[in-house]
Amino acid sequence: MRKSKLEAAETRRHIVKTAAAEFRQHGINGTALADLMAASGLTHGGFYRHFTSKDQIVKEACALAVASEVEAAELAVLERAGQSGVAAFAKRYLTTQHRDHPAIGCPFAALASEIVRSDGDTRAVATEGFLKLVDVVTGQAGRSRPTAARRKAIVALSTMIGALTMSRLVDDAELSDTILEETGKHLARL
Amino acid sequence: MRKSKLEAAETRRHIVKTAAAEFRQHGINGTALADLMAASGLTHGGFYRHFTSKDQIVKEACALAVASEVEAAELAVLERAGQSGVAAFAKRYLTTQHRDHPAIGCPFAALASEIVRSDGDTRAVATEGFLKLVDVVTGQAGRSRPTAARRKAIVALSTMIGALTMSRLVDDAELSDTILEETGKHLARL
DNA sequence: TGTACATCAGTGAACGCGCGTTCACTGATGTAC
């Protein structure tokens, strides 16, 4: 049954991608390795041919999910029409579409409480991703002394993550919509 | 070993209070019932004399934690000095003190991702609590047509929750402080 | 280029531990008379 190196690498990538979606959908704790492997079309025994532990795939799946969020921000910034980068990204971020599809959405909104309690590697990956998001929406890279634009972006991103999270937490469809709409309007004004 | 009704009720309250802290500190999934009972000074067997399931104490502990957050908001609003209720609460909320003591802090910031995946009762309790917070910081009750002040409060609270969550998630002490400070300044301006 | 052997991706069973839940038991409290 051995697969070629190329196929194996492809399988590995596929598992990480599946994990990134499963974790965001069901939570890290809510996703058993057997479930994850089944969702990848494999049996659970093979997991350890690719990863040394659940912690490792958590880290890699977070890295992938964060990277795809950064890409989404890049896309939004490219397609902005007169608006600031932050406003352009916020417009795409604070939607019912995003709220209702956590599996392909922002990992911070989907997993924040779990990432806080994850190991150092995962938190480091998440922190880097957050800073990358800041860079992208401000259109300027560099960790040095935070400019006004950077500081604004940090606040706006925190706001977006909080609002999306609360729009999912809340039981009341109308309130959920209101949270998204009002936060969207608020950020558009900046 | 039987205890009097009064003592039993007191024990029950004590367990819920301990749970509210343990859940916020270690997460819901991260807190085993045996740990929780040990933290309450009891053995785990007695748990089911007071509660029918873990879900039930999750709900009650969330209700208590949310209620105590509402009280904190009431206090902040009472002691406000010229500022708006929202600004007064934000000032107390976005502190390193709060960030570093999740066990006695906001349950939304500590548990949002887990509450999203909790059962209906818990989400209902959380939703009610959030609306109560909105009422308190705006100084006006009632769920009817949201006024401008209510809409502002909803955005501000989402912002606060997102910022505190991210300040805990992030790996970098300086960035963490920046998130709190800048979000604080931002909300003070409203 | 072909052949023999080593490697290793993937399978499916098994292990072992943690955790939610149950249970027999104790002895103090509550209650019926």
Added chain:
DNA sequence: TGTACATCAGTGAACGCGCGTTCACTGATGTAC
């Protein structure tokens, strides 16, 4: 008010399931000669 019995808070052991991890095995791939 006192007595006998039922109740039940709390204990500690046990149960059973889920889940992360390991392992023997298969057979295709990779490699040494």
